[in-house]
Amino acid sequence: KINAVMESMGALQPGMPSLIMIPAEWEILMIDLKDCFFTIPLHPDDKPKFAFTVPAVNNAEPAKSYQWKVLPQGMKNSPTICQWYVAQALSGIREQFPEAYCYHYMDDILVAASTQDELLRIQPWLLGALHSYxxxxxxxxxxxxxLWKYLGGKIPDQTIQHQEVQFLCSIKTLNDAQKLLGVINWLCPYLGLTTAQFSPLFNILKGD
Incomplete structure:
Protein backbone atom coordinates (compact mmCIF):
# COMPACT_ATOMS: atom_id res chain seq x y z
CA LYS A 1 0.00 0.00 0.00
CA ILE A 2 3.02 2.30 0.03
CA ASN A 3 2.19 3.72 -3.41
CA ALA A 4 -1.04 5.14 -2.00
CA VAL A 5 0.78 7.30 0.57
CA MET A 6 3.92 8.07 -1.42
CA GLU A 7 4.22 11.41 -3.19
CA SER A 8 4.72 10.93 -6.91
CA MET A 9 8.04 12.23 -8.24
CA GLY A 10 6.70 12.54 -11.79
CA ALA A 11 8.61 11.90 -14.99
CA LEU A 12 12.07 13.40 -15.55
CA GLN A 13 11.87 13.14 -19.35
CA PRO A 14 8.76 14.12 -21.35
CA GLY A 15 9.60 11.50 -23.97
CA MET A 16 12.29 9.37 -25.52
CA PRO A 17 15.29 10.83 -27.40
CA SER A 18 14.90 10.85 -31.18
CA LEU A 19 17.41 8.97 -33.31
CA ILE A 20 17.06 11.46 -36.16
CA MET A 21 19.18 13.94 -34.17
CA ILE A 22 22.30 11.78 -34.61
CA PRO A 23 24.52 13.26 -37.37
CA ALA A 24 24.88 11.18 -40.51
CA GLU A 25 27.87 8.83 -40.72
CA TRP A 26 28.69 9.06 -37.02
CA GLU A 27 29.85 5.96 -35.17
CA ILE A 28 27.43 4.49 -32.64
CA LEU A 29 27.64 2.41 -29.46
CA MET A 30 24.53 1.11 -27.73
CA ILE A 31 24.46 -0.41 -24.24
CA ASP A 32 21.66 -2.11 -22.35
CA LEU A 33 22.03 -2.20 -18.57
CA LYS A 34 21.36 -5.54 -16.89
CA ASP A 35 18.62 -5.73 -14.22
CA CYS A 36 18.86 -1.99 -13.70
CA PHE A 37 16.36 -1.70 -10.82
CA PHE A 38 18.10 -4.50 -8.95
CA THR A 39 21.50 -2.78 -9.08
CA ILE A 40 20.34 0.53 -7.59
CA PRO A 41 20.53 0.40 -3.77
CA LEU A 42 17.93 1.81 -1.43
CA HIS A 43 19.03 4.17 1.32
CA PRO A 44 19.30 2.22 4.62
CA ASP A 45 16.63 4.45 6.20
CA ASP A 46 14.16 3.48 3.48
CA LYS A 47 14.60 -0.30 3.60
CA PRO A 48 12.10 -0.88 6.48
CA LYS A 49 9.45 0.92 4.43
CA PHE A 50 9.65 -1.86 1.87
CA ALA A 51 9.45 -4.83 4.22
CA PHE A 52 7.28 -7.79 3.28
CA THR A 53 6.32 -11.13 4.79
CA VAL A 54 6.34 -14.55 3.13
CA PRO A 55 4.14 -17.15 4.86
CA ALA A 56 5.22 -20.78 5.04
CA VAL A 57 3.38 -23.41 3.01
CA ASN A 58 0.43 -24.66 5.06
CA ASN A 59 1.67 -22.52 7.97
CA ALA A 60 4.26 -25.20 8.74
CA GLU A 61 6.50 -22.63 10.44
CA PRO A 62 6.50 -18.93 11.32
CA ALA A 63 6.38 -16.54 8.39
CA LYS A 64 9.65 -14.90 7.36
CA SER A 65 10.12 -11.17 6.90
CA TYR A 66 12.38 -9.52 4.34
CA GLN A 67 13.32 -6.03 3.21
CA TRP A 68 14.05 -4.73 -0.25
CA LYS A 69 17.67 -3.58 -0.55
CA VAL A 70 17.28 -2.30 -4.11
CA LEU A 71 14.60 -0.44 -6.07
CA PRO A 72 11.38 -2.46 -5.71
CA GLN A 73 9.48 -3.52 -8.79
CA GLY A 74 6.02 -1.97 -8.70
CA MET A 75 6.98 1.05 -6.60
CA LYS A 76 5.63 4.02 -8.56
CA ASN A 77 8.77 6.13 -8.21
CA SER A 78 11.22 3.35 -9.16
CA PRO A 79 11.31 4.32 -12.88
CA THR A 80 11.98 7.98 -12.02
CA ILE A 81 14.71 7.09 -9.53
CA CYS A 82 16.25 4.71 -12.07
CA GLN A 83 16.28 7.45 -14.70
CA TRP A 84 17.90 9.91 -12.27
CA TYR A 85 20.48 7.41 -11.02
CA VAL A 86 21.67 6.42 -14.50
CA ALA A 87 21.83 10.12 -15.45
CA GLN A 88 24.13 10.71 -12.47
CA ALA A 89 26.39 7.89 -13.63
CA LEU A 90 26.58 9.42 -17.12
CA SER A 91 27.00 13.05 -16.04
CA GLY A 92 30.80 12.83 -15.95
CA ILE A 93 30.90 11.32 -19.45
CA ARG A 94 28.76 14.12 -20.83
CA GLU A 95 31.09 16.69 -19.27
CA GLN A 96 34.30 14.92 -20.32
CA PHE A 97 33.19 14.36 -23.92
CA PRO A 98 30.87 17.28 -24.76
CA GLU A 99 31.39 16.80 -28.50
CA ALA A 100 29.82 13.32 -28.37
CA TYR A 101 26.12 12.55 -28.19
CA CYS A 102 25.10 10.62 -25.07
CA TYR A 103 21.45 9.60 -24.90
CA HIS A 104 19.79 7.46 -22.30
CA TYR A 105 16.28 6.40 -21.42
CA MET A 106 15.87 4.15 -18.39
CA ASP A 107 18.40 1.34 -18.92
CA ASP A 108 19.12 1.98 -22.62
CA ILE A 109 22.23 4.05 -23.44
CA LEU A 110 23.41 5.35 -26.82
CA VAL A 111 26.71 7.12 -27.47
CA ALA A 112 27.57 8.58 -30.87
CA ALA A 113 30.89 10.13 -31.95
CA SER A 114 32.20 11.55 -35.21
CA THR A 115 34.93 8.90 -35.57
CA GLN A 116 35.53 5.31 -34.53
CA ASP A 117 38.72 6.34 -32.72
CA GLU A 118 36.79 8.85 -30.62
CA LEU A 119 34.13 6.28 -29.78
CA LEU A 120 36.79 3.76 -28.74
CA ARG A 121 38.33 6.43 -26.52
CA ILE A 122 34.98 7.07 -24.83
CA GLN A 123 34.00 3.43 -24.31
CA PRO A 124 36.32 2.49 -21.41
CA TRP A 125 35.47 5.72 -19.59
CA LEU A 126 31.77 5.00 -20.09
CA LEU A 127 32.02 1.43 -18.80
CA GLY A 128 34.10 2.62 -15.85
CA ALA A 129 31.54 5.28 -14.94
CA LEU A 130 28.70 2.76 -15.01
CA HIS A 131 30.71 0.26 -12.96
CA SER A 132 31.53 2.90 -10.33
CA TYR A 133 27.78 3.29 -9.71
CA LEU A 147 22.07 -3.21 -37.33
CA TRP A 148 21.66 -0.96 -34.26
CA LYS A 149 18.39 -1.17 -32.35
CA TYR A 150 17.40 1.45 -29.79
CA LEU A 151 14.07 2.36 -28.18
CA GLY A 152 11.93 0.88 -30.92
CA GLY A 153 14.05 2.30 -33.74
CA LYS A 154 16.74 0.68 -35.83
CA ILE A 155 19.68 2.00 -37.87
CA PRO A 156 20.71 -0.50 -40.57
CA ASP A 157 23.13 1.92 -42.30
CA GLN A 158 22.56 5.66 -42.67
CA THR A 159 18.79 5.44 -42.42
CA ILE A 160 16.51 5.32 -39.39
CA GLN A 161 13.51 3.02 -39.28
CA HIS A 162 11.12 1.82 -36.62
CA GLN A 163 11.30 -1.79 -35.52
CA GLU A 164 8.59 -4.23 -36.50
CA VAL A 165 5.59 -3.99 -34.20
CA GLN A 166 3.65 -6.96 -32.90
CA PHE A 167 0.55 -6.37 -30.79
CA LEU A 168 -0.68 -9.01 -28.38
CA CYS A 169 -4.29 -9.89 -29.00
CA SER A 170 -4.78 -11.49 -25.59
CA ILE A 171 -3.49 -9.97 -22.34
CA LYS A 172 -3.45 -12.62 -19.61
CA THR A 173 -0.42 -11.84 -17.45
CA LEU A 174 1.44 -8.83 -16.08
CA ASN A 175 4.29 -9.65 -18.45
CA ASP A 176 1.86 -9.48 -21.40
CA ALA A 177 0.76 -6.02 -20.25
CA GLN A 178 4.38 -4.89 -19.87
CA LYS A 179 5.18 -5.99 -23.43
CA LEU A 180 2.13 -4.21 -24.85
CA LEU A 181 2.89 -0.96 -23.03
CA GLY A 182 6.51 -1.21 -24.14
CA VAL A 183 5.35 -1.28 -27.76
CA ILE A 184 3.01 1.66 -27.14
CA ASN A 185 5.86 3.61 -25.53
CA TRP A 186 8.03 3.05 -28.62
CA LEU A 187 5.27 4.19 -30.97
CA CYS A 188 4.45 7.44 -29.15
CA PRO A 189 7.16 9.56 -30.87
CA TYR A 190 6.12 8.31 -34.32
CA LEU A 191 2.46 9.11 -33.64
CA GLY A 192 3.04 12.51 -32.03
CA LEU A 193 1.68 11.30 -28.70
CA THR A 194 3.04 11.71 -25.17
CA THR A 195 3.38 9.03 -22.53
CA ALA A 196 1.20 11.21 -20.27
CA GLN A 197 -1.75 10.50 -22.56
CA PHE A 198 -1.31 6.81 -21.84
CA SER A 199 -0.74 7.21 -18.08
CA PRO A 200 -3.96 5.32 -17.17
CA LEU A 201 -2.57 2.27 -18.96
CA PHE A 202 0.88 2.58 -17.40
CA ASN A 203 -0.70 2.92 -13.94
CA ILE A 204 -1.76 -0.73 -14.06
CA LEU A 205 1.91 -1.74 -13.75
CA LYS A 206 2.46 0.12 -10.49
CA GLY A 207 0.98 -2.51 -8.22
CA ASP A 208 -0.64 -1.89 -4.85
Missing part, protein backbone atom coordinates in the same frame (compact mmCIF):
# COMPACT_ATOMS: atom_id res chain seq x y z
CA UNK A 134 27.27 -0.45 -9.47
CA UNK A 135 25.46 -0.62 -12.81
CA UNK A 136 26.01 -3.79 -14.82
CA UNK A 137 26.27 -3.96 -18.60
CA UNK A 138 24.61 -6.88 -20.39
CA UNK A 139 27.46 -7.99 -22.72
CA UNK A 140 25.11 -9.72 -25.13
CA UNK A 141 23.23 -6.44 -25.62
CA UNK A 142 26.22 -4.20 -26.41
CA UNK A 143 25.79 -3.10 -30.03
CA UNK A 144 28.87 -1.77 -31.82
CA UNK A 145 27.95 -2.48 -35.44
CA UNK A 146 24.86 -2.24 -37.67
Missing amino acids: GLQVAPEKVQQHP
